[in-house]
Amino acid sequence: MIHRIQIQNFKSLRDVTVGLSPVTVFIGKSGTGKTNFANAIRFLRDCLAVGPQRAMQQNPSYRCATNSAEPVSFDVEFSVPDFIERFEYFLELDAEHAVNTPRIEWLKYGDRTIFRQIGFTKTGQGQGFHGASHWEAEPALAPLPQPGELALGRLPGIEAAMIAYTALTSAIGIYSFPYDVLRSGQPKQSEQRQTGLSDHGDNALDVAEGINRDLQRVAVRKSIAAALRKINDTIISVEIDPRKPVEAMVGHRLGEKALGLKLSQESDGFRRFYVHLLALYQLPSKQTMVFEEPENGIYPGALSLLADEFKATPDAGRGQVLLTTHSPALLDHFSADHIRVVELADLETQIGTLAEEQRESLRGELLRAGELLTADPARRQEP
Amino acid sequence: MSPKRLVLMVEGQGDVEAAPTLVKRLLAEHSFFDAVSLDPHPIRVGEYSKISKNGFAEWKRFLRVAAMRRNLGGCVLLLDGDSKTKVKGQPFCAMRAAQRLAAEAMTVGAGAQFSVAIVFACMEFESWLIAGVPSLVNQPFTDGRKEISELPSRIPDNPEQIPRDAKGWFRRVMRTGYSATRDQAELTRLVDLNAIRAHPSMRSFQRMESAIKEVVDAIREGSHAVTPLPQKSG
Numbered sequence: 001m002i003h004r005i006q007i008q009n010f011k012s013l014r015d016v017t018v019g020l021s022p023v024t025v026f027i028g029k030s031g032t033g034k035t036n037f038a039n040a041i042r043f044l045r046d047c048l049a050v051g052p053q054r055a056m057q058q059n060p061s062y063r064c065a066t067n068s069a070e071p072v073s074f075d076v077e078f079s080v081p082d083f084i085e086r087f088e089y090f091l092e093l094d095a096e097h098a099v100n101t102p103r104i105e106w107l108k109y110g111d112r113t114i115f116r117q118i119g120f121t122k123t124g125q126g127q128g129f130h131g132a133s134h135w136e137a138e139p140a141l142a143p144l145p146q147p148g149e150l151a152l153g154r155l156p157g158i159e160a161a162m163i164a165y166t167a168l169t170s171a172i173g174i175y176s177f178p179y180d181v182l183r184s185g186q187p188k189q190s191e192q193r194q195t196g197l198s199d200h201g202d203n204a205l206d207v208a209e210g211i212n213r214d215l216q217r218v219a220v221r222k223s224i225a226a227a228l229r230k231i232n233d234t235i236i237s238v239e240i241d242p243r244k245p246v247e248a249m250v251g252h253r254l255g256e257k258a259l260g261l262k263l264s265q266e267s268d269g270f271r272r273f274y275v276h277l278l279a280l281y282q283l284p285s286k287q288t289m290v291f292e293e294p295e296n297g298i299y300p301g302a303l304s305l306l307a308d309e310f311k312a313t314p315d316a317g318r319g320q321v322l323l324t325t326h327s328p329a330l331l332d333h334f335s336a337d338h339i340r341v342v343e344l345a346d347l348e349t350q351i352g353t354l355a356e357e358q359r360e361s362l363r364g365e366l367l368r369a370g371e372l373l374t375a376d377p378a379r380r381q382e383p
Numbered sequence: 384m385s386p387k388r389l390v391l392m393v394e395g396q397g398d399v400e401a402a403p404t405l406v407k408r409l410l411a412e413h414s415f416f417d418a419v420s421l422d423p424h425p426i427r428v429g430e431y432s433k434i435s436k437n438g439f440a441e442w443k444r445f446l447r448v449a450a451m452r453r454n455l456g457g458c459v460l461l462l463d464g465d466s467k468t469k470v471k472g473q474p475f476c477a478m479r480a481a482q483r484l485a486a487e488a489m490t491v492g493a494g495a496q497f498s499v500a501i502v503f504a505c506m507e508f509e510s511w512l513i514a515g516v517p518s519l520v521n522q523p524f525t526d527g528r529k530e531i532s533e534l535p536s537r538i539p540d541n542p543e544q545i546p547r548d549a550k551g552w553f554r555r556v557m558r559t560g561y562s563a564t565r566d567q568a569e570l571t572r573l574v575d576l577n578a579i580r581a582h583p584s585m586r587s588f589q590r591m592e593s594a595i596k597e598v599v600d601a602i603r604e605g606s607h608a609v610t611p612l613p614q615k616s617g
């Protein structure tokens with residue numbers, strides 16, 4: 001779980017520090033920077049997974065990642081189950097030049113520095129880069145690897161470093177599902193091995209198949225089916241024939257018999273609801289999941305179910321949930337402690353907790369959370 | 384004494400921006416800023432029919448929300464007077480409705496802990512703008528648009544009564560139509576307030592000004608006003 005993240009110079013996030021809860025809901029007007037926040041986490045994850053240069057090639061929107069000549073930096077404090085101390089990872093990149101070599105990178109576990117490397121430094125306009133990468137704190141590894149490229153993830157043998165790498169890469173999902181998610185109804189025959197549900201859900205049926213095949217965790221498929229039954233009480237399960245990639249079928253109870261209907265023929269709302277469940281129940285679980293406007297296309301009556309699923313996820317050990325929303329109906333199910341307010345001032349995003357007077361109004365049940373998007377728009381507590 | 388906070392409570396999304404624009408101008412014209420600071424975040428309470436339901440529960444709830452704001456001096460509720468909701472079984476009457484709202488406000492602290500002023504624009508906020516429409520001709524919006532290029536041929540003599548649909552009137556008059564959310568604040572920023580004041584039938588606008596003055600006077604004196612005063616029972 002990410003407890004705190006500081007992001008500097010990523011798009012509209014000039015210098016933002018956000019404390020995160022097991023469930024955190026980001027609200028704010030359009031264009032204030034909610035998506036930039038999600039993309040910043042995605043950028044960090046992708047930089048670590050494939051390197052900054054390739055991350056920028058794969059996602060052109062990262063190219064203008066910085067709105068200034070200042071370096072992009074991330075400082076993330078996070079924890080991992082069964083590890084007593086918290087991790088802290090810091091990365092500073094010269095995004096303008098999209099080099100794979102970090103300017104500064106370090107990892108701490110508790111008070112212990114696992115490694116710290118200092119990379120190239122830019123000395124001034126037109127003067128290029130000077131200095132060589134070097135370890136300021138060497139990783140306890142023999143032989144000592146060369147400094148230079150991102151160290152996190154290339155220090156096998158140092159458990160804390162590899163755990164931190166996993167926590168900040170494959171254990172993070174940034175989900176923004178399109179309206180036609182799962183419309184093809186067929187498992188994706190992906191050439192690239194993916195760990196868990198992909199950001200846009202295009203391997204959703206692979207994930208569903210994995211859940212269905214895991215007989216040690218039959219409860220997971222039962223939980224998904226139970227949630228689906230709350231929006232359609234005839235549903236028994238969603239099944240995929242593991243022998244051949246044919247249409248996924250939704251089993252409906254019809255009297256004493258089961259009737260299989262193609263998943264692709266279910267409504268957009270049903271498929272979107274289902275793919276959110278797959279994200280929340282995927283095996284292995286993500287550590288942190290970000291959902292952008294999950295309410296889109298979902299029947300309003302199902303939003304309370306979705307909210308319940310989001311809130312239950314951390315307690316069930318299935319990961320931290322961060323989401324953005326413009327839906328009063330969805331927001332109504334969250335408390336002041338869940339909410340972070342995103343505002344834009346002088347083209348810079350600010351993120352903070354809800355203004356104390358509005359927190360009091362929510363606590364006193366004078367205001368419904370959804371009204372922070374309508375009657376009394378959310379305000380950020382002044383620092 | 385630091386200025387007390389004045390919180391606006393408004394009906395529609397267009398009012399969220401337009402009402403502070405208007406009240407800020409009024410406060411500036413009357414040099415009221417020594418006593419009050421305008422809270423830039425109005426509370427959108429909805430129309431009279433909504434806040435009067437269930438024994439005015441919603442109205443009282445929103446007043447309690449406003450009361451949570453630090454250093455509150457007073458609340459100004461500004462609604463459109465074109466409601467079709469009956470008041471005590473009688474056809475809608477803005478004065479009776481305002482008195483009823485005032486009485487309910489007093490049950491949650493108005494008059495004792497903070498001031499409250501209730502104003503109905505007759506028939507709508509835009510009715511005031513119709514009264515000042517000659518001053519809007521050829522006035523450029525912030526984005527450069529000139530939506531009213533010539534004086535409309537038919538300007539209602541008494542915008543407080545006719546037309547009933549002032550928003551519709553602007554939709555017909557403005558070059559690219561009228562959207563309250565998009566245009567109401569711009570028109571409010573541009574309109575000549577003296578043109579509205581000079582109009583012979585703008586009683587609800589005069590009422591708006593006097594109500595704000597009552598609240599500010601009370602704040603200056605360290606007391607709390609309720610305006611209009613509730614009708615005495617019996």
